[in-house]
Structures are given as C-alpha cells and as structure tokens.
Amino acid sequence: MSLSDIHLAVALLLLSTMSIGLIRVAIGPTPSDRLMAAQLLGTSGIGLLLVLITVIRVPALIDVALVFSLLAAVAIVAFTRRRVEEDT
C-alpha cells in the first residue's frame, strides 16, 4: 500500500463527507445553514485538492487550492452584508 493509495482513500472519504454536507444545503432550513454547509464544502474541497496532488500527479493543484482559500472569505462577507429591505 503506497502513499498515493492512502491519499486516494482520504480523497474518497472527503468526497463522501462533501456529498453528505450537500444534504444540509438542500434542506436548510435558514439561509445561514446553507451558507455554512457551502463553507464546509469549500474547505473540504481545498483538502481534497491537496491530497489529490500526489494521486493524479498534478503539482499545480496547490495553486488552485491557494486561490480557493483566498476566495473563501468573499462569499460569506457578501452574504452577511445583504439585508432584507434592500431586496425590494
């Protein structure tokens, strides 16, 4: 069992937690819950990209993960700046 096998198993585990987290995005019940689930999805995606580097041998994925982590704050800040009365 080599290192990339273990990384592949870790990547599959992370993918399954991501897909379970999608249920929370679907059922809500509040928009905050959906956003929190999406944030967990983003973080798991970053972890997934980092372990996939050794599995599929694409070292540039670390830069993709870097961009993901930079953009992670933007969605939450944009969501929380929104107010109900501004939507009319």
Add this chain to the structure above:
Amino acid sequence: MTPLSWLAIACILAGVFFFIAGTVGLMRLPDRLSRLHALTKADNVGLGLLVLGLLLEGPGLLNGIKLVLIWLFVLAASATGAHLIAKRALRGDGEDDR
C-alpha cells in the same frame, strides 16, 4: 516506510476524522449556532492536521510555504465568517426569520 511518513499518515487521517465530525455535527446538531460551532472545528483543525501531514511528507520549501499559507487563509476566512454569521443570526436582521 519511515516513521516520519507514518506520522504524516496519522496526521492526515486525524484531519479527515475532524472533517467527518464536522459533517456529522452539521447534520445532527439542533440549531444554527451549534452547527456553526461544529463547522469551525472542521475548518480549522481538520484542514490544519491535513496540511501538517502533507508538510511532514516533505514537499519542498515553496510548496511547504504555500501549504501553510492556504491554512492561514482558511483560518482567517473561517474565523471572520463565523463571527459575521453569528452576529447576523443574533441581530436577526437577515432573512432568517421569515
């Protein structure tokens, strides 16, 4: 395999455990603020242990710096986001009460 790579694998598996715990908390906990609590643990500790495990595998200096930077950015985003969501929920000025 060397002891260092065993330690790296242990760190990665511990990180995955925190991600699983965060997902279970997100699904099972009863209200919004406790779900927020479960989520930030998964973000910070889970990704931190994952990055630590990958660092122990010896990816070179530049990749190591990038890994640590990724973790720091996620830390900043998750802490800021948790405070913003919690403040919005407590103030009740979002659309959550409809």
